[in-house]
Amino acid sequence: MSTVDLPAVPRVLIAEADPWSRDLLKQVLLNVRCDARLDLCADGQEALQLLAEQSYDLVIADGELPGVDGLGLLRSVRQRRRHPPLPFILMSHRNDSASVREAVQLAPTAYLTKPLNMQGLTLRLQGLLLSAGQTVSCEVPTLAPGMTLATFLERRRELADGAPLLTDVQLAVKRSLNPNGLDLRLLEEEVRTDPQITAVLIAAANSAAQHLGEGVQTLSQALHRLGTGQSMNLVLGLALKRSAKLSDPCLADYAERYWELSLHTAEYGRTLARLLDLDQERCYCAGMLHCLGDLALLRCLQEWKQAGGELDDEQEVGEALVTFAAAYGSALRTRWRLPLELRELIAAVYRLGGGVYSREALVMNMAAQLARLTEHEGVEELAKSRTARLLKIGLPELMRLRKT
Structure with a gap:
């Protein structure tokens, strides 16, 4: 499907089991197309149901989804013989030649190995969701008529994104890089005084997809449980969210x-x-x-x-x-x-x-x-x-x- 065939407002399905990876994918995509209509799910069966009910312009799916895995989801999509084919980005921890060959036979638009390269993913999304030279701007949502501050805060309580960032994450990651890649010890020193980064990394390390053995209670434990790629992605992803920094x-x-x-x-x-x-x-x-x-x-x-x-x-x-x-x-x-x-x-x-x-x-x-x-x-x-x-x-x- 070429970019010129895309509707003015694309509809995208993100199927990812891990809640923190799912949120990261959402933020990266909205950073490319802030007007996109997103549906999010955590298992393959729900993804199949959504695909049966809605027409999508792009699917991003985790290869290791519970129930129906990402490969099964891609197989189901290709069996429908849509023309032109539905763009489908398949992500997986498997990078062995047999796994790649099996996926390539079903013609995914991209087969990306985890942890993802966020810059590479962003470029892929730009190619799929934007025409050459196109930019999309979105206005900040306005308040409903008659909305009071107390009501607004009460409603936001269960949806709040957490604290603002108090660290320059781009600089923190840059300082943590050495010729061999990201140094987790250096990254810990750079971000350990930021409450939001600390909380998110500990929470992500304790999520269902990551929970192996005892619970994680410190930043150091979280960084080593998540590894260099996922840690860096989550830290950089926090800066993509609205109001990540306080300007007032x-x-x-x-x-x-x-x-x-x-x-x-x-x-x-x-x-x-x-x-x-x-x-x-x-x-x-x-x-x-x-x-x-x-x-x-x-x-x-x-x-x-x-x-x-x-x-x-x-x-x-x-x-x-x-x-x-x-x-x-x-x-x-x-x-x-x-x-x-x-x-x-x-x-x-x-x-x-x-x-x-x-x-x-x-x-x-x-x-x-x-x-x-x-x-x-x-x-x-x-x-x-x-x-x-x-x-x-x-x-x-x-x-x-x-x-x-």
Whole structure:
């Protein structure tokens, strides 16, 4: 099918089992054709059903789909003998000659091996969905008549994309490259202070397609579970989303404050964990992620403004944070299926409930109290706290921690 035959607004089916890879494909495609109509599914049987109900201009399918795999899906499409043939991009982890030959017999438009080369995929999509020299621009969706800020935020809670990026991901990836490719250790150093990147990589590493053995609770574990290609794709893909960066000065200032609080909590958590011979990286990640809801809400407030909504003053931003931030954080951690143990450490940052506490939970509670101290406050009261007593940390240790 040539590009001139494509309709003004193409309809595309993306069939990918892994939710994070599926979302990445969606973002890459929308970056090429922001007006495309997309249908997403996670298994081959649903893809067959959608193909029977709709007419598509392009199919992108994972070769390892559950139920009917990508090859079976392609075979079904070719048996319909559509003319011209329906463009079909097949992706697979298999790059052996036998697998490639089997797929080539069914004439896919492209056979791409995973992890995908995003630049190569983008060029393929441009060739399939755009005429030579064509560009497509899309307006930001506007608010429905009568929409209030409270209603908008309530509706966005379960759909929010998470926190804004606080790291230049293009630069981070560039700095992590060496002559042999991407260095995961360098990439970790570049992105470890970004809550959104940390959360997404941990969530992706724990998704159904990646979950092999124990759950992933730290950035380092996530990077090594995902590998160089998938890690790089996910990090770069985050920058493709709308409102990935905060451009509003007031909202950016709020984000800076929450980022600093996250950094201080994470550093105190790691230092305390090292002092008590506990898991330093788990404590660091819990501290880094505890303001995820506040940051996600700020991103949604920017989307509100971009859609034509008004924010009168800082008080309105503050009130929105007080009302919705905790719910946003809880919804994200649940929807992204962050491990329960990590979520318990994040919860301990805010309060200690009844029952028995792990020493790491106590560490995070103490780290949060230290991070929230103003420069004029001492640690004397903290030394008398229940958390300090349970950790068996006295005033001298807390004073040394405060000076680091």
